[in-house]
Amino acid sequence: MKRHIVLNVNGEEYEIEAEPNRLLLQALREDIGLTGTKEGCSIGVCGACSVIVDGRLVSSCLTLAVACQGKEIATIEGLAKDGKLHPLQQAFIEYGGLQCGICTPGQIMAAKALLDENPQPSEEEVKEWMSGNLCRCTGYYKILESVMAVVNNKISADYQAGKKVREAKIQSLDVYEPVSKTK
Amino acid sequence: MAKAENFSVIGQRVRRVEGYEKVTGEARYIADIVLPKMLMGRILRSPYPHAKILRIDTSKAERFRGVRAVVTAEDTIKKPWGAFFADQYPLSVGKVRYVGEEVAAVAAVDRDTAEEALDLIDIEWEELPAVFDAEEAMKEGAPLVHDDKERNIAMTIDVERGDIQKAFAESDVIVEDTFESTPQWHCAIETIGSVAEYAANGKYTIYMNTQTLFSARVRIAAALGVRETDVRIIQSAVGGGFGGKSCDDNNALVAAILARKAGKPVKVINTREEEFLAGSRPRVFMKIYVKMGFKRDGRIRAKQTRVIADNGAYSAKAPAITGVASLRHDTCYKYSDVKTQAYLVYTNKIPTGAFRGFGNPSAEWAVEQAIDKAAHELGIDPLEIARMNAAEPGYVSPHGNRVISCELKQCIDMAEKMMDWKNKRANKRPNTGLGLACTVHVSGKRHFGDYDGSSATIKINEDGKALILSGEGEAGQGCYTTMCAIAAEELGVPIEDVEISQADTDLTTFCLGAFASRLTYISGNAVRDAASKVKQQLFEQASEMLEANAEDLVSRDGRIFVKGAEHKALTVGDVARARLFRNGGAPIVASGKFDADSVLQDSTRYGNESGAYNYGCQAAELEVDRETGQITVLKYVATSDCGTVINPIGAEGQVEGSVAQGIGYALIEGLKMEDGRPVNPNFGDYRIPSMRDMPPLEHAFADSYEPTGPFGAKGLGELGMDPTAAVISNAIFDAVGVRIKTLPITPEKVLKALREKGNKG
Numbered sequence: 001m002k003r004h005i006v007l008n009v010n011g012e013e014y015e016i017e018a019e020p021n022r023l024l025l026q027a028l029r030e031d032i033g034l035t036g037t038k039e040g041c042s043i044g045v046c047g048a049c050s051v052i053v054d055g056r057l058v059s060s061c062l063t064l065a066v067a068c069q070g071k072e073i074a075t076i077e078g079l080a081k082d083g084k085l086h087p088l089q090q091a092f093i094e095y096g097g098l099q100c101g102i103c104t105p106g107q108i109m110a111a112k113a114l115l116d117e118n119p120q121p122s123e124e125e126v127k128e129w130m131s132g133n134l135c136r137c138t139g140y141y142k143i144l145e146s147v148m149a150v151v152n153n154k155i156s157a158d159y160q161a162g163k164k165v166r167e168a169k170i171q172s173l174d175v176y177e178p179v180s181k182t183k
Numbered sequence: 184m185a186k187a188e189n190f191s192v193i194g195q196r197v198r199r200v201e202g203y204e205k206v207t208g209e210a211r212y213i214a215d216i217v218l219p220k221m222l223m224g225r226i227l228r229s230p231y232p233h234a235k236i237l238r239i240d241t242s243k244a245e246r247f248r249g250v251r252a253v254v255t256a257e258d259t260i261k262k263p264w265g266a267f268f269a270d271q272y273p274l275s276v277g278k279v280r281y282v283g284e285e286v287a288a289v290a291a292v293d294r295d296t297a298e299e300a301l302d303l304i305d306i307e308w309e310e311l312p313a314v315f316d317a318e319e320a321m322k323e324g325a326p327l328v329h330d331d332k333e334r335n336i337a338m339t340i341d342v343e344r345g346d347i348q349k350a351f352a353e354s355d356v357i358v359e360d361t362f363e364s365t366p367q368w369h370c371a372i373e374t375i376g377s378v379a380e381y382a383a384n385g386k387y388t389i390y391m392n393t394q395t396l397f398s399a400r401v402r403i404a405a406a407l408g409v410r411e412t413d414v415r416i417i418q419s420a421v422g423g424g425f426g427g428k429s430c431d432d433n434n435a436l437v438a439a440i441l442a443r444k445a446g447k448p449v450k451v452i453n454t455r456e457e458e459f460l461a462g463s464r465p466r467v468f469m470k471i472y473v474k475m476g477f478k479r480d481g482r483i484r485a486k487q488t489r490v491i492a493d494n495g496a497y498s499a500k501a502p503a504i505t506g507v508a509s510l511r512h513d514t515c516y517k518y519s520d521v522k523t524q525a526y527l528v529y530t531n532k533i534p535t536g537a538f539r540g541f542g543n544p545s546a547e548w549a550v551e552q553a554i555d556k557a558a559h560e561l562g563i564d565p566l567e568i569a570r571m572n573a574a575e576p577g578y579v580s581p582h583g584n585r586v587i588s589c590e591l592k593q594c595i596d597m598a599e600k601m602m603d604w605k606n607k608r609a610n611k612r613p614n615t616g617l618g619l620a621c622t623v624h625v626s627g628k629r630h631f632g633d634y635d636g637s638s639a640t641i642k643i644n645e646d647g648k649a650l651i652l653s654g655e656g657e658a659g660q661g662c663y664t665t666m667c668a669i670a671a672e673e674l675g676v677p678i679e680d681v682e683i684s685q686a687d688t689d690l691t692t693f694c695l696g697a698f699a700s701r702l703t704y705i706s707g708n709a710v711r712d713a714a715s716k717v718k719q720q721l722f723e724q725a726s727e728m729l730e731a732n733a734e735d736l737v738s739r740d741g742r743i744f745v746k747g748a749e750h751k752a753l754t755v756g757d758v759a760r761a762r763l764f765r766n767g768g769a770p771i772v773a774s775g776k777f778d779a780d781s782v783l784q785d786s787t788r789y790g791n792e793s794g795a796y797n798y799g800c801q802a803a804e805l806e807v808d809r810e811t812g813q814i815t816v817l818k819y820v821a822t823s824d825c826g827t828v829i830n831p832i833g834a835e836g837q838v839e840g841s842v843a844q845g846i847g848y849a850l851i852e853g854l855k856m857e858d859g860r861p862v863n864p865n866f867g868d869y870r871i872p873s874m875r876d877m878p879p880l881e882h883a884f885a886d887s888y889e890p891t892g893p894f895g896a897k898g899l900g901e902l903g904m905d906p907t908a909a910v911i912s913n914a915i916f917d918a919v920g921v922r923i924k925t926l927p928i929t930p931e932k933v934l935k936a937l938r939e940k941g942n943k944g
Contacts, residue, residue: 035211035215038372039214040372040373040866041455041867043455045866048372076208077207085207092206096199098199099660099840100372100422100659101210101659102212102372102373102422102659103422133873135372136370136371136372136425136840136844137836138836139839139840139877139880140877141877141880142835142836144874
């Protein structure tokens with residue numbers, strides 16, 4: 001039996017009809033049309049479907065949609081505000097923290113959950129926390145750099161989302177401090 | 184050595200051109216595509232490794248509410264297809280040859296309905312004896328996977344160059360051993376998927392997350408029995424390829440067959456389990472026997488290999504992979520006398536295929552360990568053996584590979600320095616060891632017909648922005664950013680003034696796609712040629728406007744001016760508009776092309792397979808815990824000769840990602856198979872490296888310039904994972920004196936080897 005539920009996603013309310021076993025991942029992607037959250041493994045291992053529910057990082061492939069009523073759900077689509085990217089989004093671009101991009105929304109949401117809780121984690125704490133988000137492209141070095149760049153306040157929060165094409169795309173070298181070093 | 188050039192874009196840390204879409208969730212991957220009236224497709228797969236299909240009854244499934252089409256082989260032309268050997272069908276004809284093979288499929292209003300309907304398809308099976316091991320399969324009397332393939336042999340290679348017997352007779356030290364690689368799955372975080380539609384005029388439009396659009400088109404058209412132009416492939420964003428999305432599987436074909444029968448668009452997305460069972464074709468499992476002869480001073484005198492490659496049930500790219508595993512390593516060092524025999528053998532398992540590195544990781548796993556073994560027997564530093572035998576510019580391999588630029592020695596030197604190799608060797612700590620291995624890779628490979636080229640079109644829009652039209656596609660590796668950087672450099676415009684189109688077989692010229700580390704070199708050259716022609720048109724127009732000779736013009740930062748008169752500059756947009764909006768006007772547009780100066784291998788497999796060769800050397804320092812067998816990589820060093828580095832962020836990312844996959848291949852990845860059935864085909868049981876698995880890594884790029892490459896560049900994408908497994912194994916031997924000969928190197932194997940060694944005293 002489908003139930004009428006209301007989900008609050010990124011500050012907006014969505015009314016949907018969902019079976020009790022409807023997953024939050026399906027509700028977000030298929031019922032609401034927010035496809036930024038990705039499905040990778042379907043068993044809560046890879047982290048591609050990571051979203052934040054009431055401040056806690058969850059795998060939306062293991063979370064029932066009906067259980068999220070009355071809670072605040074944050075997805076990748078809600079991060080850029082007023083035409084500006086979130087510093088983590090900007091960092092992933094500047095530091096090459098993404099390649100194919102399929103795990104990127106999950107990586108960024110996971111990093112956000114960590115930094116919301118602990119704005120100054122050590123590199124070891126970031127590694128431990130982010131080990132729940134798999135990536136097959138980057139080898140993680142540049143993901144770690146991206147997150148640490150935000151931790152170390154090396155990302156200015158003025159990257160204009162709407163102007164992305166017109167902005168100079170070559171980053172200045174002085175903000176670049178690689179974790180894996182190129183000689 | 185590097186040619187001094189003043190670049191404004193090349194060599195800069197350029198942002199990924201599609202980065203914005205990917206960090207905001209806007210990028211549209213295959214699972215995100217929804218078309219009006221779209222149905223969801225699910226596939227019924229074989230539960231048996233080898234069985235006859237006596238009868239299929241789909242009537243109940245067809246009557247199930249919400250089902251719009253059910254298809255079996257009866258809805259196909261029953262014609263086999265394949266990249267090199269046509270041996271697989273879109274849907275099984277008469278029998279199945281591995282667990283997971285596509286037998287029937289359903290399109291329904293939603294996924295759950297399609298899934299339920301699969302259970303209503305009634306099949307009568309007759310199980311057949313099956314064979315799961317390549318060597319068993321080669322024996323007389325083994326069950327035949329394909330009736331017409333005697334002893335299950337799909338292909339053999341038997342090549343000797345020079346005089347191998349004499350060369351071994353002249354060797355001072357001979358080593359021999361057998362090494363087994365392992366099947367490795369691509370594990371792109373996005374599985375394979377397709378959305379297909381069929382129009383009344385007979386044309387299929389298929390959205391695919393493929394990395395090789397035109398190869399997909401030719402194979403799909405053949406399997407559907409239509410003309411190539413009756414199939415249009417449009418690439419979605421691709422969530423990781425690594426060779427696994429090069430259209431050797433049936434996903435898109437099933438979607439197309441369902442769409443035609445249902446008369447509506449159909450989406451088929453592999454589940455993670457399906458991806459392991461029958462999606463991306465895993466790395467070819469090989470057993471490689473190596474025998475090598477050395478002179479007392481460490482020089483290689485002879486090399487002989489015997490390769491047994493497990494094809495799985497169908498061939499995909501394995502024939503070419505087996506060829507590479509047998510021959511390509513002979514371009515890494517200076518060889519004179521070599522012999523190789525290889526057998527590609529059918530078994531009742533998932534078809535194997537292309538995975539980053541192609542045949543190299545398996546070959547390097549074996550040969551680089553044999554060389555290391557010889558170094559220890561000769562009492563010579565393995566690094567010195569690598570250095571004295573390393574290929575050099577001008578080297579021609581025994582199989583005809585002609586090396587132009589080659590900085591392998593520089594790579595070895597850099598690895599030595601970065602690892603502090605000499606010092607660490609002299610001050611060796613207990614249970615700690617150093618290992619290294621070298622590799623060679625291609626920049627494109629001539630094997631799909633006598634063509635290893637590319638073409639691209641560039642148009643200048645009225646606002647001055649350039650648009651590249653290319654059918655090569657972007658699989659996530661960053662080739663679009665590379666192409667835009669190359670075009671920007673040639674045109675003299677900022678990179679943000681260059682865009683690249685979505686790849687679409689209807690809108691671009693023929694492109695082979697992403698494989699063999701070919702895009703920077705091959706497609707980069709084609710893009711540069713197109714940009715150069717566009718620039719010529721711009722200069723012709725500007726020369727009229729500036730009343731100057733075209734030869735005296737310069738373009739920089741999107742402005743065109745007479746040398747020395749920058750104050751009187753025109754913008755690219757000014758020039759493009761002036762050319763178009765006038766009597767007899769025309770757009771500024773040009774196509775460029777490139778075909779590598781390589782040679783299709785002859786029947787003896789002789790021929791220069793690629794236009795340029797890239798080289799690398801990697802080294803590891805690791806510690807072995809004798810109590811647990813646990814291996815801790817303390818430091819990893821990767822050096823690469825990829826010619827000019829076009830975009831450091833992208834290049835570093837390729838090396839880092841390759842090493843991660845190499846570490847996974849060496850230490851972690853593997854799937855238990857029981858009677859041809861993968862046990863637990865999921866990310867819980869098939870583990871890939873996570874952030875905490877990655878060792879401290881340093882990398883470096885050689886000062887190198889490939890004269891035939893775009894701005895001196897050559898390939899890089901696969902190089903970094905080729906030697907990694909051998910590096911780790913060699914370091915383990917250096918640390919504790921045991922040599923692990925099967926992958927992955929688990930703590931259990933290390934402990935067992937240590938115990939056996941201990942027992943022997």
